[in-house]
Amino acid sequence: MTKLSVSLSGHQTSISLEHEFIQQLRKIAANEHKSIASIIEHIDDNRTPDTNLSSAIRVWILKKSLGQL
Numbered sequence: 001m002t003k004l005s006v007s008l009s010g011h012q013t014s015i016s017l018e019h020e021f022i023q024q025l026r027k028i029a030a031n032e033h034k035s036i037a038s039i040i041e042h043i044d045d046n047r048t049p050d051t052n053l054s055s056a057i058r059v060w061i062l063k064k065s066l067g068q069l
Contacts, residue, residue, distance in 0.1 A: 006037040008044055015040070015054050024061050 001016045017025075029036045040057060047056035063069045 004036070006040050008037070008041050013053075015057065017054055017057060021058055021061055024065065025057070028061070028064055 002019050002022055004015045004017060004022055006013060006015065025036055025039065029039055032039075040053075043056050043060045044053055047053065060069070
C-alpha cells in the first residue's frame, strides 16, 4: 500500500492505494491532461455516501481501464 496525499475541496487528505492503482491513476491523469487531485475530486463528488473513497477510486480505475466510463 502506498499513501497518496491530495487536497480535496481545500482539505488535505491521504488515500491508501496499492502501487499498481496509483500508477494507473497517474497514467490516466497524464493521458487526460488532468491532475490526480481533480480526478479524485470528481470520484469523491460522484460516489455514494456509504462508499469508501479508496474503494471508489479502485472501481473507477477499473471501469476506466475497461472502457466503461
